[in-house]
Amino acid sequence: MLSRCLIFRFTLATICAAAAARPTQAGEPSLSSAPTSASSTTKALPHSNRGAGVNAPAAERGYRRLTTKAYLPADFDDEVFSNIWEVWEAAAREKAAKATPAQRRWMAFARYGLTALPSGSPAQYVVDGQGQWTMNCFACHQGRIAGQTISGLPNSTFALATLTEEVRATKLRMEKPLSRMDIGSLYMPLGHTRGTTNAVMFGVVLMNFRDAELNVHTDRGPPPMVHHDLDAPPWWNYRTKKQLYYDGFVPKGHRALMQFLMVRENGPEKFREWEDDYRDIEAWIEALRPPKYPFAIDRELAAAGRPIFNQHCASCHGTYGDEGAVANYPGRVVSIAKVGTDPVRLRALTPVHRSSYAASWFNEFGRQPVATEPAGYVAPPLSGIWASAPYLHNGSVPTLWHLLHAEARPAVWRRLPEGREQEIEGYDQKKVGVAIDSFQELPEQARSLRQRREYFDTRQPGKSAAGHTFPETLAEDEKRAVLEYLKTL
Numbered sequence: 001m002l003s004r005c006l007i008f009r010f011t012l013a014t015i016c017a018a019a020a021a022r023p024t025q026a027g028e029p030s031l032s033s034a035p036t037s038a039s040s041t042t043k044a045l046p047h048s049n050r051g052a053g054v055n056a057p058a059a060e061r062g063y064r065r066l067t068t069k070a071y072l073p074a075d076f077d078d079e080v081f082s083n084i085w086e087v088w089e090a091a092a093r094e095k096a097a098k099a100t101p102a103q104r105r106w107m108a109f110a111r112y113g114l115t116a117l118p119s120g121s122p123a124q125y126v127v128d129g130q131g132q133w134t135m136n137c138f139a140c141h142q143g144r145i146a147g148q149t150i151s152g153l154p155n156s157t158f159a160l161a162t163l164t165e166e167v168r169a170t171k172l173r174m175e176k177p178l179s180r181m182d183i184g185s186l187y188m189p190l191g192h193t194r195g196t197t198n199a200v201m202f203g204v205v206l207m208n209f210r211d212a213e214l215n216v217h218t219d220r221g222p223p224p225m226v227h228h229d230l231d232a233p234p235w236w237n238y239r240t241k242k243q244l245y246y247d248g249f250v251p252k253g254h255r256a257l258m259q260f261l262m263v264r265e266n267g268p269e270k271f272r273e274w275e276d277d278y279r280d281i282e283a284w285i286e287a288l289r290p291p292k293y294p295f296a297i298d299r300e301l302a303a304a305g306r307p308i309f310n311q312h313c314a315s316c317h318g319t320y321g322d323e324g325a326v327a328n329y330p331g332r333v334v335s336i337a338k339v340g341t342d343p344v345r346l347r348a349l350t351p352v353h354r355s356s357y358a359a360s361w362f363n364e365f366g367r368q369p370v371a372t373e374p375a376g377y378v379a380p381p382l383s384g385i386w387a388s389a390p391y392l393h394n395g396s397v398p399t400l401w402h403l404l405h406a407e408a409r410p411a412v413w414r415r416l417p418e419g420r421e422q423e424i425e426g427y428d429q430k431k432v433g434v435a436i437d438s439f440q441e442l443p444e445q446a447r448s449l450r451q452r453r454e455y456f457d458t459r460q461p462g463k464s465a466a467g468h469t470f471p472e473t474l475a476e477d478e479k480r481a482v483l484e485y486l487k488t489l
């Protein structure tokens, strides 16, 4: 327990106290029984890495709210989660049947892309005293890469659609009532590829039933929707940005973080009541720092890459100091014609939606400037970029090498399965990013929806891996140097 707690430092007192106070429940693996690949080495905030001006008590409260307070109706309960393996396909079911309850729980964590807190609870759901599971922000904003669980890292293995389908099937078998999510997901796609979600359309549909004060109006018809999947941006860049989202249309602020809470059960009074919680959550997000590259770096090659980066990339992505910290970040929006990446996300958010957001409580009723017709996508800060694979807003490019070699990007790819016994699973140190198999077509053996979601098919709408051909002007040895330099950011 102690050694794991030391990893936390920043949140040490809170988390370890909570973990110590909470007895291990039946069927819940204790830390010592947790296999390493699902272990809870969350990178929190070492004191030395915290910048000046960070409000530490607020940030600590924010972390506690994120991990212990349910802001939405519960999705399912412990009983459903412990029986869910019974609806898996035959091979997985047979394996689960032979496993202990604790092993089965870890199989389910791996299948759905969940990571564990030190208590053994999932980071992605708040589990209350009654065993009710409620999704939280970490569902999409805390993930694993290269054998580490990192807060604020996009959860690129979250299998929301598969989890929801299998929860529904389990509830039906157990004759338990379905939640709004179980039913809503029959009409609204949650995501077509593991690790990406239709999150933006969730926001559009929920905002459609609200007025500027956030009162709920159930008599309205559904809004026009263009479903598409996105990879989430890493939270550690929040502090560097002034505008949020891939097209930078929203000014940053704690109210902007509350859009995810717009389910019908949460009336306008809830938003006002929870505002302080979200000030604290914002403080925690602000305090996050990018994770350091955990493998060897060829320092000489990286140093050679720096001036090349500064010449060819910095005008959009900014410049970085000796320790990789952001020196100057321009926050440039690059027109869609110029960047040439998939345009679906940009267009799916209509000026009508953007204006209703602008006029609402979230934006202090029009107080802040909102871009109702952004020209393209923001060139993001590249801090900790080694960790946030796959790349581009739709997560279509598996590694930084592929980002630098547009012509070699795979049409269809799938991440290599995580080997639990391996120390550093699923990370490609050579190409820097997710280790993959690539394909020309979706393989025939991918028959079920669940299996298909394991493949990223760039030919599907909203999933193109085209564009961002700026690195094409570089010679191969220059690309190699830039790739090495990117590891230092």
Ligand code: HEC
Pocket (backbone or CB within 6 Å): 136, 137, 138, 139, 140, 141, 197, 199, 200, 230, 231, 232, 233, 234, 235, 237, 238, 241, 243, 244, 245, 246, 247, 257, 258, 260, 261, 281, 345
């Ligand atoms: C179902 C997945 C999902 C959940 C749950 C979720 N987000 Fe996100 N989040 C996303 C995606 C996808 C984006 C990118 C949206 C875009 O730019 O179009 C995003 C963007 C953001 C951004 C903007 C970051 C940037 O750099 O521009 C912030 C901040 C954020 N989310 C905070 C939160 C908070 C706080 C919660 C919980 C209250 C939350 N999110 C819950 C998927 C999710």
Ligand code: HEC
Pocket (backbone or CB within 6 Å): 309, 312, 313, 314, 315, 316, 317, 333, 334, 338, 339, 341, 342, 377, 378, 379, 380, 382, 385, 388, 390, 391, 392, 393, 394, 400, 403, 468, 470, 471, 482
């Ligand atoms: C003209 C501006 C511009 C230039 C020049 C440029 N980029 Fe980008 N870059 C962008 C934009 C815009 C995006 C986001 C595109 C998207 O997500 O669809 C991006 C995305 C990226 C990403 C993916 C970020 C993520 O979080 O997924 C990486 C990595 C990157 N660029 C590296 C580079 C490198 C290296 C160079 C120089 C060789 C470079 N870029 C040159 C505008 C630029």
